[in-house]
Amino acid sequence: MSDYDLSPLWISLRIAGLATAITFGVGTLAAYGMLHYRGRWRSLIEALLLAPLVLPPTMVGFLLLLLFGRRTLLGQLLASLNLSVIFTWYAGVITAVVVALPLMYRTALGAFQQIDPTLVAAARTLGASRAKIFTQVLIPLALPGILAGVTLSFARALGEFGATLMLAGNIPGRTQTLSMAIFFAVQAGDMRGAAISSALVLMLSLGVMTAVNLWFQRRPWQRPPSRPLQVLTRRDLDFSTPAPRLWVDIDKKLPQFELQAQLSCDGRPLGLLGASGSGKSLLLRCIAGIETPDGGRILLNERALFDAEQGIRLPPAQRRVGVIFQNYALFPHLTVAQNIAFGIPAGLSEAEKQERIQAQLRLVKLKGWENRYPTELSGGQQQRVALARALASEPEILLLDEPFSALDAHLRSQLEQEMGEILADYKGVTLLVTHNIEEAFRLCGDLAVMEQGRIIAQGDKRQLFEAPPCLSVAQLTGCKNISRAKLLGPQRVLALDWGCELQVQGSPAGEYIAIRAHHLTFRPDGKLPNTFPAWLVKWSETPHRLTLFFKLGSPPAHRQDYHLQAEVWRERWREVEGWGSPWWLQLDPRHLRVF
Missing domain, CATH: 3.40.50.300 (P-loop containing nucleotide triphosphate hydrolases)
Structure with a gap:
């Protein structure tokens, strides 16, 4: 390798490095700007940003050549300033930026979109400005995706050939990059030089990606939970401000x-x-x-x-x-x-x-x-x-x-x-x-x-x-027993779904009657108002309470044949369980509500 010309390596590193830095800044800002933009021009802007990803590189180079040519306004402006882009090393930077930008933009946009929007909302409620949210929340959380875009952009810029050849040319020592060195070495039959250049491109690309992956693996905030629960028992807080409204x-x-x-x-x-x-x-x-x-x-x-x-x-x-x-x-x-x-x-x-x-x-x-x-x-x-x-x-x-x-x-x-x-x-x-x-x-x-x-x-x-x-409101506050109702007279209501007549308090105007599950009461007999024979259909239990499903008036035909749910403490159920079937269940008039 002693006689191998290293100038394509330094030119490639200079072009790819500068292009990657520009792509990082422009692509990240473009992704952030498009994150919440829903205007009429969104589709056109995205199409322009992504076009170099799908167009042939030579076509991209030709369009850039037209853009910077002496007959365009931009070309004439550069000429008036005694500047020339075509066939210079920074023409290679321009082409590398153009072809790598779509990768950076899409990767950064995807990374931003993966961030939980609740985190941004939390930052806003904590008084953070847009700049603080961008620099201290979005960028750190999107960093894996952003750096993935950086590595892809670097690899793409390092390997760019067609567009660079069109705009920058193949001038040894000035614009000849590793990709061009490989192509022209093969054309000249110099397979050894082409292999060395290919190996350099491969080592640089894989080296950057490996370094980024190793860095991600060492980030402390990605470690899995490993600490035991700490029990919270008491606190001390005092504000002296008056009660607000x-x-x-x-x-x-x-x-x-x-x-x-x-x-x-x-x-x-x-x-x-x-x-x-x-x-x-x-x-x-x-x-x-x-x-x-x-x-x-x-x-x-x-x-x-x-x-x-x-x-x-x-x-x-x-x-x-x-x-x-x-x-x-x-x-x-x-x-x-x-x-x-x-x-x-x-x-x-x-x-x-x-x-x-x-x-x-x-x-x-x-x-x-x-x-x-x-x-x-x-x-x-x-x-x-x-x-x-x-x-x-x-x-x-x-x-x-x-x-x-x-x-x-x-x-x-x-x-x-x-x-x-x-x-x-x-x-x-x-x-x-x-x-x-x-x-x-x-x-x-x-x-x-x-x-x-x-x-x-x-x-x-x-x-x-x-x-x-x-x-x-009764339903949303946990009332489980509700029946359609028909007024029979002063303080008398027929519960149509339960099949029983009920005595109620007040003026029973309404279409429904309801009672909460814990207001149902077990009685030893049917002497009190609104007390009916009830057959147990099924039950569900927690460690301390039971929910019992009863049918009034007759035994159930199947497990879904029930009228009411009663919630009782386990100790109370042990007291009344031996009373036998049917049980006497009272719907206390004080707790009945007509809606």
């Missing part, structure tokens, strides 16, 4: 759904109940500023977060809203301490930031875990970090989107108790989204029920549970 009256139309929600909330935690798809999470996203309503207003402490009439739409960064997302939305590339620090307002000294981080770690009992990554934490620990991160930003309102849905029953109970203590002392507004009535009842003072995008009831939890204003 939230007022919402908004509407938002989607293709197959319309949100029209009105609610208010003071210092007591408000539980938002509703079936899946009722609009609960959408309402939270509108309050946080992640989604924009079409009309209405959102006020927090008499401060307008959104007002359609006045044109007010505060960005999430200015709303002082803390959001606990269903999947916690921790940044996987940041440590626990860095996640908490992400939401700390700017302007504090480094010592003050560290003091606040340590205070939040003590609050959630994760002292000593600050250098762990989210993948090294259990689900409960991740939830606590998400809570600490939200509280570190000193929010005026906490929005919790089903925070316990991903936890097992034991951990759910522990963290629910801890969350209850935090919410009891937190002086801001709290809005908890859930579909679990028991969870909402334990954590919240007030409840709001949402159905098909509308708040259909709101009030004190006990009042709403004991006296639901409509059938939908």
